[in-house]
Amino acid sequence: MTINPHYARIWQTVQLIPPGKVACYGQIADLAGLPGRARLVGKALGKVPEEGWKNQPVPWFRVINAAGKISFSEASEHFIQQKQLLQDEQVVVLGGRIKLKEFQWQPDLAELLFQLEF
DNA sequence: TAGCTGACTCCAT
DNA sequence: AATGGAGCCAGCT
Numbered sequence: 485m486t487i488n489p490h491y492a493r494i495w496q497t498v499q500l501i502p503p504g505k506v507a508c509y510g511q512i513a514d515l516a517g518l519p520g521r522a523r524l525v526g527k528a529l530g531k532v533p534e535e536g537w538k539n540q541p542v543p544w545f546r547v548i549n550a551a552g553k554i555s556f557s558e559a560s561e562h563f564i565q566q567k568q569l570l571q572d573e574q575v576v577v578l579g580g581r582i583k584l585k586e587f588q589w590q591p592d593l594a595e596l597l598f599q600l601e602f
Numbered sequence: 603t604a605g606c607t608g609a610c611t612c613c614a615t
Numbered sequence: 616a617a618t619g620g621a622g623c624c625a626g627c628t
Contacts, residue, residue, distance in 0.1 A: 508610090508611095509609075510610070510611065513610090520611095521610090522610040522611065523607095523608060523609085523610050523611095524610095525609080525610080526608070526609035526610065527608080527609080529609060530609060544609085547609080548609090549609080549610065549611085550611055550612085551611090554609085555609040555610080562609080566609095
């Protein structure tokens with residue numbers, strides 16, 4: 485199966501989210517140059533290679549929805565895992581919710597563009 | 603090719 | 616804050 489070039493672009497963008505911060509699907513889509521494709525980001529994260537991408541891990545767990553919540557149902561294993569990984573890096577998760585005002589990644593655009601060139 | 607589906611968003615209530 | 620509905624778009628069958 486061929487890798488959708490959009491997926492690679494999305495993974496690469498997600499790798500720029502610093503530890504302790506989160507971004508939402510739509511935000512990643514925008515930064516990756518794919519405005520309006522938040523759902524594609526979800527698809528791409530579901531296909532992150534086990535071994536990471538370009539020898540770097542893809543921190544899929546730092547991506548949540550625009551409501552500031554984890555997008556899995558609270559009962560699921562995925563939810564438990566994502567919550568745990570976030571809390572491991574000091575992100576406060578209460579009832580699946582994260583305070584975007586406090587934890588949302590706000591990248592410097594110039595720096596971001598520079599990094600994505602490579 | 604046509605539908606279906608969803609790790610989404612926005613807006614009204 | 617929670618819920619429901621419409622809009623959205625591309626991957627997948």
